[in-house]
Amino acid sequence: MIHLEQVRKSYRQGEREVLACAVERLDIARGEQVALVGRSGTGKTTLLHILAGILRPDQGVVEVVGQRLDRLSEAARDRHRGRHIGMVYQTFNLLQPFTALENVLLGALFGRGAGGDAPQRAEALLAKVGLGERMHHRPSELSVGQVQRVAICRALINDPELVLMDEPLGNQDRATGSQVLGDLLQMAADSGKTVVMVTHDPDSATRMQRTVDLAELRPAAAVGGAR
Ligand SMILES: Nc1ncnc2c1ncn2[C@@H]1O[C@H](COP(=O)(O)OP(=O)(O)O)[C@@H](O)[C@H]1O
Ligand SMILES: [Mg+2]
Structure with a gap:
């Protein structure tokens, strides 16, 4: 489902080149539920966006749902994401003028x-x-935790093979977050979906079948971050 090899992505910050993400190798099988953990700033969002095809790495092999994303154009990666991937963004990215229901349906437009x-x-x-009682409310009329759940629904509307989640439960109270994640993982398991969640929270990571520490994926030469 996912195969990464020698992946690197850097950002230019003024004069400095910051190595945001370096992965020697990562393999995730179809149907697995995996947590990628690391402290803030360790490149979790960058890696997730590479898996989604939103970002292209500077180098390396990125194979996701049978496609070499590192070789595809941006338009082709967007199409691939619409067909195969559901993404829950760290900042949700809901459209404010639209209701919860419309936001979920907008996800279907691109898939x-x-x-x-x-x-x-x-x-x-x-x-x-x-x-159920909130679907005609706009994001501004919902709590942060509710907005997040709308974002999860939008990610699932296309019945994707792969669900990517960026710190999806950081804004839920513990009981609600736990239940939302439980429901999501159950739905995913029932339909054979692969789920990859990045998080800095060890508690939510334990809900997944496997935990991978981003620091351990870094090639030895890249340990210590920016070069
Ligand atoms: N668009 C960007 N431009 C410059 N630097 C960035 C950009 N996005 C992220 N970074 C840097 O890359 C590193 C990893 O960021 P990120 O992937 O967001 O980490 P995490 O999600 O683990 O907190 C950080 O040092 C961050 O400052
Ligand atoms: Mg992040």
């Missing part, structure tokens, strides 16, 4: 879930995460 039953599936997903 394969745009069939005639999309509204029913969107409503069912929202009901499942406890937002």
